[in-house]
Amino acid sequence: MIRIKDVLNELRQVRPVFHSEADFQHALAWTIHDKYSDLNVRLEKRVILNGGEIYLDIFIFNNSKSVAIEVKYKTKNLDILVNSEEFNLKNQDAQDQGRYDFIKDISRLEEATKMPNINTGFAILLTNDESYWSEPSRNVSTADKDFRIHEGKTIKAQLSWKEGTSEGTMSGRKEPITLEGEYILHWKDYSNLEKKKANLDIYL
Secondary structure, eight states: OOOHHHHHHHHHHHOSOOSSHHHHHHHHHHHHHHHOTTSEEEEEEEEEETTEEEEEEEEEEOSSOEEEEEEEEEOOOEEEEETTEEEEEOOOOOHHHHHHHHHHHHHHHHHHTTSTTOOEEEEEEEESOTTTTSOOOTTSOOTTGGGOOOTTOEEEEEEOOOTTOOHHHHTTOOSOEEEEEEEEOOOEEOOOSSSOOEEEEEEO
16 A cells, blocks of 8 residues: 555655654655555544554555554654754653553554554654664663564564563553564664664564
8 A cells, every 4th residue: 555665765855853753753644645645644543442442643544445553753862953954852761661662552553453444554663762773782771671672683472571670660561562473673774864863664
């Protein structure tokens, strides 16, 4: 229905950086709308899943097919001027929670694509924080070892916090995440503002 790599390649030509996750979400949806004018594009689509409700970041559909997209935008400090526009990105920190949330997106998309009206799912993480794509050194905490998403990592089956992880670290994210699929993570360059910006796409 759509070629998400082509969409991201087109988007990065005009928007190499974003102010926020909402800014990225809107720009991505707008690019899809421009590139595929025959498709309907909706933001924050509410769906009922496993007895509960979720909101899909971007929902694309026509009469026969539909696509669900979840996006994450995680930043570290960067003040930069791009095409006469000032961007002031802040340190978001809590990378362990960010990794958990991204994998949770994948799990939700796996469930969503079982629905008769959703054919395909994409999970996209865009970041300039190298701690997401870099393999941790040996002296880094292993509390979130299962949720690491660095280059070359494989995620599958049940993923859990290490026993003894603090309540503050888990912060509403205690439940293990179970994936039905197996995903080998390969990061791709998005833009080269400081040669530190990358994106990770998961296709379902």
